[in-house]
Amino acid sequence: VNAIKPLAMAGNPAPSGPSNQHGDDHAVVARLRQGDGAAFALLMDRHGARLHAMLLHLAHGDHDLAAEFTQEAFVRAFTNLDQFAGASSFYTWLYRLARNRALDLLARKKPLARDPATLGGEAASDVPGADLASAELRGEVRRALGELPLEQREILLLREFDGLDYAEIASALGIAEGTVKSRLNRARAALRDRLAGRVSAEDLA
């Protein structure tokens, strides 16, 4: 049993979360506060693609909306930089800025039928474990994910796609860690239910 300790499993989030860059990000933010313009570009290069990808999936693959949310988050971060106290990671703060506008809009926007090609089915080769899932399964999971309520979709993406831990998700969403766990459990159950109708247990296993 000890040989299959869960923390050693491929099913856990990628270790590329913001924690690794947490301290370094704060140093970059300090440089930006001191007037180093290049620091802003550096922060964008570190977190821009990640935030954009997250928002793209949250927005059902709507590239225009994802771009809008991404831009607004960075501009808000820049203009409110003096209020970033450093208690959370820069990325979770950035995400929180983005979700204010995103959730407001996405909660009432009907998802559009997206051509799967607009999102791509390819796994990121640098994400550990991503190649374990076939392209077909990823497609089904993406479709099932799109059917989930926004709140469940968001927390699943933050945990599995973005690789945040409970504390980081709690910070990003402004909720308690216990709430993160219960919300995540509900989201996982909902995803399983939706996948059960379209993917056989054998296909998944």
Place this chain on the structure above:
Amino acid sequence: MIADLDAQADAFLDGDLTTGEVQALTAADPTGWAGAVARARARRAALRGLARPGLPDALRERILAAAQPGRAGQPGAPAAETLVAPAPARRPMPWWAYAVPTALAATAALAVLMPHDPPGGGPGARSEAPALAKREVAPGAERKITEVSSTAAAEPMRPAADATAQAAPRAFAPAPAEELAAAGAATDHEVVAMLAERAGLERASALAPAAPAAASVAPGPIGLQLAWVPAPRPGTASARDAGIASTELDAVAAPAPAGAEKTRADQRLAKEAEAVEDADAGRDLLVTLRNETVSDLRIAPGGIRLVGVGRDGGAVWRTTLRAAVETMVPAGRSLSWIQPLAIIPPGVARLRLEVDGQQSTEIAP
């Protein structure tokens, strides 16, 4: 049983099961348990393997231009100037601070929305376009948007639009009440009253009678107008609500039960939560679409965009207005609403409206 095992497998991968619990599950159904764990892994791998497109270069450049108008390598303000983070845009002000901008904005709205005599027409002609004393929030309208509208079945403000109006007699016909209601109709007086309410003035007559119009109008079948309006006073009916974010952020702001260090960390988190809320403070824009054609104008969700133009004339920022709903403006009518803008990037030198390929003229932020 499979569902239970799947749930247990997810709990196991989250590290929420003890060794004893895992041993019990394995002993009870070795094959089933192994399958459940494999399925849970596959689901997670599929989520992790979703596409991760990079940040588009154009978007990256737009963000840099919007946030840092004078960044190194670009003509413009020196970097030190552009890197000063401005104070939050809105703070409570005394009532008299609203009077002048209120007067300007209300007069602009009057100039734009007031019914004019149609060409060759007199009082009789004007009566064909009655203003309906009705104001509604359009179903599905975005949060924080207050719908107001005016019958704009009137003489267009520019000669270029006169021909359209003269060739479109239907545009001057009174529309059915339901149609106007759908567009969120209101009288001009209501618009003024609403603006006065937002500014905290007791009477709309306190507004100045004349001022240069700050709105912009583009010639063409759709009249596009932008004007700044004063922010609502705290406590007024049209004041913006705090929304989901602040509600959930309350949990973050709550003090921790034990540990001074944890409390200090929570205080820092709370401060950041406030920063997120401050980021929502902004300015309000009166947006007006005038349909100067003989047929109803339907704009698909995402078809109305506010574009920020940088100092070099290029678009550096764009945001979609009414992105979640279809916008309908009956023939010969106008639709106005107050659009809160949470933020205007420092790199934006001018703002314009774009609808179906048409652009308004630009106003200063």
